[in-house]
Amino acid sequence: MSLKVVFLGMGGTIAGTSAEAGDNVGYKSGQLDLSQVLGRVPGLQAALSGDVLHCEQVANVDSKDMEFSDWVRLSQCVSEHLASPDVRSVVITHGTDTLEETAFFLASVLSRDLLAQKAVVLTCAMRPASSHSPDGPQNLLDAVAVARTVGAANVLVVCAGTVHGARDVQKVHPYRLNAFDSGDVGPLGCVEEGRVRQVRPWECALPRKLFTLPDHAAIEWPRVEIVMSHAGATAAIVHALMGPMLAGSAPLRGIVVAGTGNGTVHKALDEALHDAQSKGIRVIRSTRCAWGAIVAASGTSEALPHFDGLSPVKSRIALMLELLCP
Template identity: 55%
Template structure:
């Protein structure tokens, strides 16, 4: 494949990177998803002249991300990855749910080519916006010979989709990869790797033929997320089981304390849910580490996923049957 034939695809979904505020000094009182992807690219000189294809998939605040946009995004990423001349796909996304969308695409597609998500913590109208640099860094990652799989690029760091989490409400370096650490960093347009990029072992959390049932779904199976804490009770779980007018509860992910411990009152209610056919998975509310499996765990552990990603993984497992 000649270099002249190489293409890169940039898909926009909105978010803070496309946000606008009334005043340049306002970094928090903005409206997300206002600037089109073509305008974002025009603001980044390093992208000029590159063979980029641009598509606007959505224009939303990522707090409102949902199935319809996920389906449209997954469909278009899959189409572009099948094209031999496309070397990578870049996605602009809001920071609030970027870790969920990146994990979803990782789980559904497991691409060998790079799928690079990027974002911003300041709107495009900020006095010093971070979006242009993040977008430039994302392009550097997309062009990197050793890149592959789904990653998130922000504040000069490259995070694997399975590991990344938003850990700060305001700072530009709002993301972290926990114990694993980032895959790489971007320095003046060059990628410096810290650890192997693409994991070779199979991922037991990915079901066979995951994409087709996802694209056909009218809704995801209902999986709720609850947290164990001091003085917890089981009333919320029992209410979920009998709530009228809602689609049937199929799964619960509980964010336990420490190494997956769960308050006894909450444990009792979760066992009642299991007895009624509800799948229960266990994660931890701790920011670092994972639930270390041991015979005393009260429920199936989430395979080291954060509670947020474990909820998505369980919903997809239920969808795939």
């Protein structure tokens, strides 16, 4: 029996177009539907090697505008397909701007049992589909190679021939084709001429904690904001966040502070964050540094905890899920 490789479209640059083929920055994301995107990939059917192509459009947005509702809808769709015995794997086309957040969210809420058996592969493009030399088609072929690899599992990101895990991947460049990196832990593998060379276990892609989402209709996403420590930082932004709510906004439940260096925080901001913590606001530290994890001093207790090695945006997702699913 032929198995399916399910393609789910979320929009992004890979589905974007511009008025001029030479314009790789002034384009509009999410202009093509998924079937059009896949139709522009030479050799896709051959790469599937007899597997059945099934595609669905879940959303078609610029990923900078990704919403929680998009994530929930996507996670439900992925779960349904992973549970189907005739599905080999799932490939998701997505914008690059928040791809790392979507990947981490999926890895945090999808069934570990299902992810241990099948891969969910997110891929993307840095150039629009209308470009003279779009990178989306090759990224899709590489994603298919990973999706069809025996033993491939968990939530993975494929871009520019490199395979990253959902926990560690970050977008590190605003323009280059190899825009993603996994920091000092390194990638999980690479794709070379349609063949996957694995260098780290697939299990490294997983976050350390799994969450079970409540019923979609019952989800009230806790409000968690990110602030940054820097030279001359003040308490003003924390006081503003804790002040009177704007119309339609939810009450503040948590703050992630992107600290300098090893998670250090300017004294004025640190005092305000401790005050917020004393009033019931969860406060989590992270670091502005692209590589590495906060290293705690030996024998000390940390008033402001951190999620080991998570970036500020992923720390925010982890904290939101902790507050949502205690």
